[in-house]
Amino acid sequence: MIGRLRGIILEKQPPQVLIEANGVGYEVHMPMTCFYELPELNHEAIIFTHFVVREDAQLLFGFNSKQERALFRELIKVNGVGPKLALAILSGMSAQQFVTAVEREEIAALVKLPGVGKKTAERLVVEMKDRFKGMHGDLFSADSTFALTSESPTPAANDAEAEAVSALVALGYKPQEASKMISKVGRAGVDCETLIREALRAAI
Numbered sequence: 425m426i427g428r429l430r431g432i433i434l435e436k437q438p439p440q441v442l443i444e445a446n447g448v449g450y451e452v453h454m455p456m457t458c459f460y461e462l463p464e465l466n467h468e469a470i471i472f473t474h475f476v477v478r479e480d481a482q483l484l485f486g487f488n489s490k491q492e493r494a495l496f497r498e499l500i501k502v503n504g505v506g507p508k509l510a511l512a513i514l515s516g517m518s519a520q521q522f523v524t525a526v527e528r529e530e531i532a533a534l535v536k537l538p539g540v541g542k543k544t545a546e547r548l549v550v551e552m553k554d555r556f557k558g559m560h561g562d563l564f565s566a567d568s569t570f571a572l573t574s575e576s577p578t579p580a581a582n583d584a585e586a587e588a589v590s591a592l593v594a595l596g597y598k599p600q601e602a603s604k605m606i607s608k609v610g611r612a613g614v615d616c617e618t619l620i621r622e623a624l625r626a627a628i
Contacts, residue, residue, distance in 0.1 A: 426450075426484060429471045433462060438591035438620055439515060441486070443469060452486035453507075455496075455514035456595070456620055461488050476507050485511060495519050502551045509539045512596040516624050526552045536627055538596035585610050588619040 429452070431445030438459055441452050452471060454462075463469055471486040472493045485507060487493040492514070499510040513522065516537040525533045526549050534545035585606050592602035609622040 426473050426475045429469075429473055429484075429486070431468065433465055433467060433469050436462065436465060438587065438616060439511065439594055441469075441471075443471060450484055452484045453511060454486045455492070455511055456516075456591070456617075456624060457514055457518045458486065458488045458492060459515075460617055460621055474507075483507065492519050495522070498552065498555045499548075501555075502548060504544055504547065508596065509544075512538045513540065515595050516627065523556065526556065529553075538592075584614060584616045584619055587616040588623065591616070591620050592623065 429443055429445050429450055431443045431450075433441060434444050434449060435442035436459075439454055439456055441454055441459065441462060442449050443452060444450075452473060454471070471488070472490050473487075474485045474493055474496060476483045476485065485496065487496060496507075496510050496514060499505050499513060500507055505513075517525065517533075524530075529549050531542065531545045531549065534540050534548060535542055540548070588606045589599070589602045592605060593599055597605070605623040605627060606619055609619055609626060
């Protein structure tokens with residue numbers, strides 16, 4: 425199993441990143457809360473990964489910390505929650521925000537995530553609350569706010585918005601819903617990652 429990658433970031437196409445390690449390029453799917461914290465292109469990054477093998481695909485999911493990966497692994501153990509839904513959940517909420525929502529039984533906040541209905545939200549609260557009891561409380565202490573640094577030129581607004589919509593669709597939102605979310609936060613001079621972050625925050 426591939427558990428960790430250390431290499432150079434070649435491409436960033438939310439929510440996927442291409443990282444080259446020892447001459448091999450790995451496509452890694454990441455929650456947007458982790459994606460925001462990646463360094464710029466052509467810089468080195470360390471990503472903790474979870475490898476999923478299906479009949480029709482082999483997928484790598486990546487995280488900035490072992491704690492975030494541990495939470496992802498617990499999420500996909502919940503009945504009805506697969507890797508794609510777990511990715512969407514951790515894109516809409518940071519690990520700390522999710523833990524807090526579960527511990528406080530905030531069903532209303534959870535159902536706003538793509539693909540999470542009331543029954544799934546209730547199941548997440550019941551099952552994850554029990555799982556958290558066996559974990560150390562300080563495992564998920566990441567700051568819920570994310571600072572973005574960008575040295576690259578700001579893309580044209582239409583390009584950034586189109587890319588942001590595509591990323592939300594990849595996370596499980598319907599195209600019309602994704603377009604509506606981005607249109608609410610779209611403005612000139614804003615890059616794709618910022619649009620996605622603000623759209624996801626507004627949805628919670």
